[in-house]
Amino acid sequence: MPKTATNGAAAFVPGDRSLPVLRKAVQQCHGCDLYRHATQAVFGELETHEDATRPKVAMMMIGEQPGDQEDRQGRPFVGPAGKLLDQCLDEARIDRDAVYVTNTVKHFKWEPRGKLRIHKKPGMQEIRACRPWLQAELETVRPRLIVCLGAVAAQSLLGSKFRLTQAHGEIEEVKGLPPIIATLHPSAVLRARTDEDRHRSREILVADLKRAADYLKHPQRYNKCSMIKAPRQQLPAMLAAPQTALPGDNPRAMVTKKFGLEDLEVHGDREFYRYGNAIFSGRLEAVLLHSFNGLVV
Numbered sequence: 001m002p003k004t005a006t007n008g009a010a011a012f013v014p015g016d017r018s019l020p021v022l023r024k025a026v027q028q029c030h031g032c033d034l035y036r037h038a039t040q041a042v043f044g045e046l047e048t049h050e051d052a053t054r055p056k057v058a059m060m061m062i063g064e065q066p067g068d069q070e071d072r073q074g075r076p077f078v079g080p081a082g083k084l085l086d087q088c089l090d091e092a093r094i095d096r097d098a099v100y101v102t103n104t105v106k107h108f109k110w111e112p113r114g115k116l117r118i119h120k121k122p123g124m125q126e127i128r129a130c131r132p133w134l135q136a137e138l139e140t141v142r143p144r145l146i147v148c149l150g151a152v153a154a155q156s157l158l159g160s161k162f163r164l165t166q167a168h169g170e171i172e173e174v175k176g177l178p179p180i181i182a183t184l185h186p187s188a189v190l191r192a193r194t195d196e197d198r199h200r201s202r203e204i205l206v207a208d209l210k211r212a213a214d215y216l217k218h219p220q221r222y223n224k225c226s227m228i229k230a231p232r233q234q235l236p237a238m239l240a241a242p243q244t245a246l247p248g249d250n251p252r253a254m255v256t257k258k259f260g261l262e263d264l265e266v267h268g269d270r271e272f273y274r275y276g277n278a279i280f281s282g283r284l285e286a287v288l289l290h291s292f293n294g295l296v297v
């Protein structure tokens with residue numbers, strides 16, 4: 001079968017799954033049309049161990065696509081978003097050298113605006129076409145945890161119904177993949193309209209990265225619990241409770257008491273609860289929403 005721009009990347013991915021071989025082969029990929037207007041494909045990498053054939057790293061970070069700088073330099077996360085990511089990793093005490101960084105789509109999609117090349121979000125077809133490269137990276141690097149940066153990466157692995165605003169920072173399970181945690185893309189922080197929004201987004205990104213680091217240290221704390229059952233109709237009351245708290249009340253204590261959740265501890269920015277014989281973790285609202293909607297259990 002001829003290798004055409006409609007067939008996706010599968011025909012271009014070599015059987016040898018070592019990173020140097022993959023990195024070389026991706027430059028020949030015509031799996032979709034994005035290669036036509038990009039300088040080069042940008043494959044994933046480790047900050048160090050550049051020659052590592054099959055590195056064993058704990059964390060793989062997946063962004064959306066290369067930006068203008070990445071396209072010119074041929075390396076992921078070297079532009080302004082990459083610099084911010086480095087700072088946030090540092091704040092979260094994650095060793096940047098031990099993180100494999102890559103993108104969902106390997107070629108830069110852009111549109112001209114004057115002399116500038118403006119980022120254009122990749123479409124579903126391009127994301128699907130490029131998936132074999134990401135799959136090859138996952139099989140080669142074999143991370144213990146995937147961190148999706150931004151909605152494009154998150155939805156490509158967790159499905160189009162995944163909502164980053166509601167479920168960022170939660171550990172998600174997908175059959176055949178390592179656990180996944182999704183958070184904001186650093187470029188979304190940079191694009192925030194006000195200083196206040198930028199500050200808040202940055203805090204979310206750092207908090208989620210800290211959670212990812214904590215997961216790698218204490219994975220048992222993040223076991224999803226399928227034992228939490230409570231009547232769906234109680235959800236509005238549960239979520240309304242904090243808003244009806246009187247001044248001086250502790251909303252968390254009110255909710256946990258009312259619904260029989262034992263508030264065990266707060267570890268970092270993560271909360272642990274007991275319900276019957278089950279221990280589960282997460283932010284209270286997210287835990288309740290996920291449990292009631294059956295999205296996670």
Ligand code: SF4
Nearest residue numbers: 029031032106107130
């Ligand atoms: S974006 Fe992916 S599938 Fe499309 S040409 Fe580039 S490497 Fe191939």
